[in-house]
Amino acid sequence: MLSLSVTSEIFPLVKTGGLGDVTGALPKALASFGVSTRTLVPGYSNIRRLIKDQPPLLVFEDLLGEWAALYAVSVHGLDLFVLDAPQLFDRPGGPYVDEHGQDHPDNWKRFAVLSLAAAEIAVGSLPGWVPDVVHTHDWQTALTSVYLRHMDCETPVVLTIHNIAFQGQFSAALLPLIGLPATVMSTDCMEYYGDISYLKGGLTTSNMITAVSPTYAREILSPRFGMGMEGVLNQRKHILRGIVNGIDSEIWNPATDPHLFTRFDQKTIGLKRLNKTDLQNQFGLDNDDGPLFAAITRITWQKGMDMLAEAASEIIEGGGKLIVLGQGDKALEQTLVETAQRYPGRMAVKIGYDEETAHRIHGGADSVIQPSRFEPCGLTQLYALRYGCVPVVSRTGGLAETIIDANDAAMSAKAATGFQFDPVNTDGLRHALRRALEAYASPRHWRRLQLQAMRAHYSWERSAEQYAALYNMLTHRRSPARSKPVRSLHS
Structure with missing residues (x-):
């Protein structure tokens, strides 16, 4: 045909x-x-x-x-x-x-x-x-x-x-x-x-x-x-x-990705920490044991970037760090840049987009945040799953379709792959971030989430x-x- x-x-x-x-x-x-x-x-x-x-x-x-x-x-x-x-x-x-x-x-x-x-x-x-x-x-x-x-x-x-x-x-x-x-x-x-x-x-x-x-x-x-x-x-x-x-599972494959500092797979996921260190050095962030969150996105109202700017303090006060990569609405870009300036060593914003940096973020970050008000499908969360980068997403569109919330039942069934939140507002996002921070505090639970994410199958x-x-x-x-x-x- x-x-x-x-x-x-x-x-x-x-x-x-x-x-x-x-x-x-x-x-x-x-x-x-x-x-x-x-x-x-x-x-x-x-x-x-x-x-x-x-x-x-x-x-x-x-x-x-x-x-x-x-x-x-x-x-x-x-x-x-x-x-x-x-x-x-x-x-x-x-x-x-x-x-x-x-x-x-x-x-x-x-x-x-x-x-x-x-x-x-x-x-x-x-x-x-x-x-x-x-x-x-x-x-x-x-x-x-x-x-x-x-x-x-x-x-x-x-x-x-x-x-x-x-x-x-x-x-x-x-x-x-x-x-x-x-x-x-x-x-x-x-x-x-x-x-x-x-x-x-x-x-x-x-x-x-x-x-x-x-x-x-x-x-x-x-x-x-x-x-x-x-x-x-x-x-x-x-x-x-x-x-x-x-997703194109050949291009987005942590075991063969040429953009990563260190390649890894499910058996060698411990090597991901080396990518995290490299990524934090690249963005001038502190190299400590706190979780590294990231957003790779268009910086727009649709993508909920205003909510992320408001909720960034939840991450920082919880001992985490945040990287934002993207471009879009100039006013929102400036808001995020100013937010990052309040948290030197804990938050970094890069205005623009390039594939190599996106791959390196997936390879090094612990979690990707997608607080979209609506999202037809979303691919970032699918790339994140592949790299053991646990998604935090709003419960809408394809985000709801592809991420299994880490509630007690899903965790017991070893099916959870991330964190969903609803209602889709700043309070909902803050609550999801707190849940992610709590999960990260238990290395055993976090590793289980990472491996379950990497086992998810979303090839074409x-x-x-x-x-x-x-x-x-x-x-x-x-x-x-x-x-x-x-x-x-x-x-």
């Missing part, structure tokens, strides 16, 4: 969060189930270097008024289609924001062009390669299915929601500029409070919708977590599935099998003959 995955980011080439990790790992895992995936990605500056001196497979003279070319490249075990439209994607900053942290003003066009290119590939514009199924991710590529339906193409589309808070909402005045008819400006397609929403367009035209955990799939049907899309999702809940994300194998089953179901449902001839919007 041939699958076309369409995404705005993919690890290790471009990543701002879990989306990139998923789109980088899932194609490899799907191969074991007979699915061959090509991933369409924008030609950002670093990706354009991969196609240097190569001939294009296809040239688009007019994609919404823009010239673009399509290239094929294989790198890091991934088969990619690269959409080279330098005027849209080869620019300073990140995938969505400029070098000053502001949204690119033409994001509406950049990701409409990417989606339209995907639709053109799906209808056969590329000789010799036509996918059996298309898999889109979040609002940035959700327009693909809208374009396909207006090309009278029945190729099934799966849309995965990684975070429904981001919806691609733009002025309805842009509708003529993205090449779609006025009929999509309706409540059963793209109309959203007088604007257009790319995500809503995808939700209303895809054949299957997945969320990145079963709990999140249930949560987004409610006003609290649906972010205004709960009505649309309830109308389509018969095609909504929750499939928990996995089971999740990929579920996606492959969805693909097969959708392609078998597809009628052998199309009701209408497929046409390009530009034919």
